[in-house]
Amino acid sequence: MEPIATYRVQLTPDFAFAEVVGILDHLSDLGVSHLYLSPILQAMPGSTHGYDWCPPARIDAGLGGLDGFRLLRAHAQAVGIGVILDIVPNHLGIADARHNPWWADVLRNGADSAYAHYFDLHLNFGDGALCLPWLGADGDLTALRLDDDGCLRLHDRVLTTAEGTAAPGDDPLAVLARQHYRLVPFDSMQIGYRRFLAVNDLAALRQEIVDVFDATHGWLTELAADDLFDGVRVDHLDGLTDPVGYCARLRRVIGDRLFYVEKGLSVGERLDPALVVDGTTGYDTLRIIEGAYTAASGTIELSETSQRMTGVSGDGDDLTARAKDLKHVTLIDLFSDRVRRTTELFAAAAPDVPVHNIQQAVTTLICDARLARPDYPSLVDDVVASIDRIAEANPTMADALDALEFTFTHRDHAPGAIARLGEAVAAVNAKAMEDIGYHRTGRLVSNNELGCSPLVPSVNRTEFHGHQADRARDWPLSMNALSTHDTKRSEDVRARIAVIAQTPQRWSVLVMTLWRVVPPPNDRTAYFLLQNVVGVWPQGDVPDSALRDRLAAYARKAMREAGLISSWTAVDDDAEHAMLAWLESLYMGPAATLISNFVDIIADAGRDEAIARKVLSLLLPGVGDIYQGTQWWDDSLTDPDNRRPVDYTQSLDHPKTRAIITALAVRRRTPTAFGRDSGYTDIMSKGTNSTHVVGFSRDVDGEARVVVLAVRLAHTFRTVEAREEAVVPLPPGLWRDAETGADHSEQATASTILGSRPFAILELL
Template sequence: MTTVPHHPVATYRVQLTPTFTFAEVVGILDHLVDLGISHLYLSPILTAMPGSTHGYDWCPPARISPALGGEDGYRLLRAHARAVGIGIVLDIVPNHVGIGDAHHNHWWADVMRRGSASPYAEYFDLDLAFGDGLLCLPWLPVDGDLSPLRIDADAGELWYGDRYLPTADGTLRVGDDPLAVLARQAYRLVPCDSRQIGYRRFLAVNELAALRQEVPAVYDATHAWLRELAAEDLFDGVRVDHLDGLTDPVGYCRRLRTDIGDRLLYVEKGLGVGERLDPVLPVDGTTGYDQLRLIEGAFTPPSGAVELSELFQRITGISGDGDGMTARADDLRHVTLIDVFSDRVRRTTALFSATAPDVPVHKVQQAVTTFITRVRLARPDYPSLRHAALDEITQIRADNPSMSDALDVLSYAFVDRSRAPEGLGRLGEAVAAVTAKAIEDIGYHRTSRLVSANEIGCTPAAPSVNRDEFHGAQLARVEEWPLGLTTLSTHDTKRSEDVRARIAMTAQTPQRWTVLVLTLWRIMPPPDAMTGYFLLQNLIGVWPDEGRPDETVRTRMRAYARKAMREGGLVSSWTDVDEAGENAMIDWIDALQCGVASDLIAEYVAVVAPPARDESVSRKTMSLLLPGVGDVYQGTQWWSDSLTDPDNRRPVDYTRSLDDPKTRMIRTALDVRRRHPESFGPGSTYLPVIGRGRRGIHLVAFARGDADGDPRVLFAGMRLAHTFRPVSVRDDALLPLPAGLWRDAVTGADHTGQVTASALLGDRPAVVLEKL
């Protein structure tokens, strides 16, 4: 039996489905060993709602899903993985449960039957104020149509369309008027836009109800299965989904740490620019979106972003620079907060108002709303962010003097956390929810200066990251979070790492890109400029290297376009579908893929595809050697043209050859990492290596070393590859290697002193060197 490394070398994320179960994962273990993976990173394994393809809508009781192979199947996977030296990281979902089908969630069904009298009422974050003690469920269309309400006489059940509605004992008799039966229940149905929401949801997803993990009984009921697995040593780590959705993230992580011991503990959590993970959290790091931003930004030239801003404004009439985006973001946060999360505002206001009865409630609500709208911290109530939160309040006060007394209420709570602890928790959760919904879901689909920067963890207003910020963040990370994950693609990213690398090439070819866009707009103008520009960039990202898209790609683009339009809410939306508007945009996308338009696009793609692939290899190799632990999302060991889910959950063909440029470099990086464990993980060091010469800017490089600071491994890769691919121009870029003799892990060539990029790279996008 091969030993599982105590400190991970790299994780491999697998999306389990009813057609890709534990048994199928066993079948790819040898492939993962060949790749160099040390830890298998599974999507949620608990029983989920019928037909679920992601597992985040799990339902009680908490047990390993029979559809995935059940406990026996999981144990078999664990045994096989351990035998080949691969550990397992589990993805757990403490924030919410699925409620889409009450037949499969007896907790929720009981709450619907008995309301606040249900023993499970405390499990959910209910708000019964709107319905005079009744639970308001926003499951009706905007017009409030109740005509689909019916009684299933055979089953003796109340249904609304295809949704089962549990009824209290004795309230339904066959032959009753369905409306009369509904009126007897502990709930009432309301329009989806009514703002009368009786339960806290996961963001704005009606089918996912939030859980109160701060209640001991809830924690015990949702984590007993994990304790049992821990007792038998059946996993090596845990990934916590949506940490910032919990009322008390710190308290939750402390309890979870006690349950899982010294196993790996990762949290899915956003971080604002310049914001660091709170050291009070007893975790090993985030799932890696903070690293994704830094890597994406390091490969995006700021000068190109400026030129793209000019094109964006020219075709949309909207400013595409940072200030313009920031102003629009504030407006969108405010609208989203009021329209989607009014329940958060009301409940948070009530908690703060209770601590300051002399301040009018409406003024406290104004302060709460303004703070949530303007704060740029991912979640401001973490202990280490107190001063940053107070600085935000000071700035709001300077801009709104009349709000001063109400802002004092918030300030006092941040200074003295015992003053309004629940209010702070709800305020923090509301900020996280608004950021996720308003910015990442809606905003990232309705601005399109450079959509490769419209990504989780990234900042479209500032798509570039300079050298000092990049290396400074890595120096801090190696000291503070040496085991944190580094990711480039996940099940949640808006597009795959390779698609982003292709799209980002527009910032390196802004003039050529401008000619293409203006020509297309002249010969085939889109029905909506903003949406058209957004979809065009994504089309460029998935366009084949040669020729035109086949029917498979065309079908995928249609589905993606429809989803993107509904997320953005400019042409259509989930609650007010405009099929005519959607079809017009989809017809336009289809038309771009044939005739003269497709010839123009194919010509552009032929120019940017090769350097984009080079940069993708460079990015991936770098991600596996930076401080932390590299994560490989399923299928991204090869070129992946995936867009957002469910497109990125398509089956992976694991029979593909490992003799692929990207795959070869992944294997090289992980082989080197295994040979030098002292240079990675806790106690290791990081040394920036700065390129010199006229084209030194085209190199990104660093060395990794042991606790004594002795560099042992060096990475060097190309960036801004469009003008750096010919070997001849690489003579103008120099890299001063740390002292000693360095050997290329692929070619075996030795280097010392200052070397040219042409000698170091040849025609390759990246190299990994080992010190002899």
């Protein structure tokens, strides 16, 4: 079936297949067409997300196993809902080798393991052992012990041992010395396996090898043969060595089912047409919508406020200057294995160029890259332009850069080298920018989101509508996401925070006053955290104990991700406690009154915009994706906060829920206006307040069939008088409002069509 909208569910032992069956009627009432499941394979014990699956690949018994999945599939089909699976080809879990026989065999047998080629191993350190960077910087091994099963244990990690190397009572250090692996400090730069980003407990797989692909996708082939799913979502496509080849192989397995890839795209970058997929999981549309709802003039003022309060403006020039340094530090500190392997491959392809020159060129290109992953076929010209730009600034690298350019323009010369570099760029971008950088930059944190770029906080009408027209033509079934299990903040929290850019002077007053009333221990960290506090602050109230606990957990994670006053590898308890005490001081007395008053000013506009954004995500070209619970107000922050259980007993009589039901009902009534062959035409309002209305039609054979109008920058566009100053020229015909039943034709003011609502959907009679 052609998709209408997807609904993402996070499975857990407490919310397994049987529990999902219980919400199918609710999803049907919403109007969604596809249930979109988190990973369903058996994962490491205690996993709360499923991305650390372990072989052999089989459906998790704790979720209901194959029989439970079959039953869910049957119930979903009975109510007309398809099933999309989230698959994880890039990596698997290795924390406890007892639950991963492939990894256990590698630990026992080293390079001689029958599974060694499944993993991206690098055994060139010292004695050729597999180096595991699982120790602290001091290399302390006092926690290592030998259990009764002959396994070595280091805190929560369990390592199997080679046959005959461990006996009861043996000294753990002596047993360790007999193994094919070594435990090394995390910062030793001796990393013996490619990881998912810098996560030590997730080891990357070599999907470019046929028997690895077959071993990891046999379960999916069996489900396809029994027609037990309708589409897949591929996790972290850019982590694979050969994304294009992988997608071609997977397409042969799943046939013509829906095929989505989690894929980052930089500003201006487009999905490579060589990928035989239906589109991305929607971060590209998230950026466009977020940009349309971020006031450009306000961000300029916010840069000044940020500079005054923290010493860091967070504007484009500031971020560009910091980005290269941050990428370089991240590359050297966390991904030295990527540099080493990439350099080796390029050096082998250019033996006449000194290796140190190659390494310098590789490092510079990785840190300079402005693309999410530069080795896709359609991006050759962009890569050559980047290399030429680097060469102009660094003439001493000319020979090495020439070698890199030759390799990129002659793709058969050394395909492994460009694939390695591409994967390294993706890893460094994700870690340096999205994980570290987005927690260090606080000008407007609603821009610090997956798919978005604080460098380019706003988009204009031309870019917005151009993106949608291209999407309707090239990727009409691509996902449109606003919240996912990976987003840093929920769509509703971002919508409220974005309103700060519409009230920059009030924000400046709030911050300066708070700094006098409750001076923070660290200005930069406090400025970042305060926006998140404002984003979740309950309107007309103060945070209760549960929300305070959630904010404290979020603040602790944010501080460690940023690495400014504390970090995951060097926790500063005093700094963290001081900042958490400052947060507590905001919840009482004058500080709480100041924040509550500010939230009262922006909250209504934030909710209007949250609804408007939701409607856009469901009716713009593509397929709207609803993350669990976001059919109601959702104040979630980053994971694991956004994986909390959802209360499905909440009423459907809710402004956001009603908007979803209305939008999806229109899609179902006029499917050809939203499907593969549908069209898109922008509708430009007129008048002094015209920029406050996003308008477009969805077309069939060049004729408008549905008109969508959504309010933007709502803070000053909530009164009748303001809306009278925006006139909407409607396409020919008589148009009926899907919610009110009112009829309109020719042209009308936004006040006439919208009333006080944040959106209107009109259908051609």
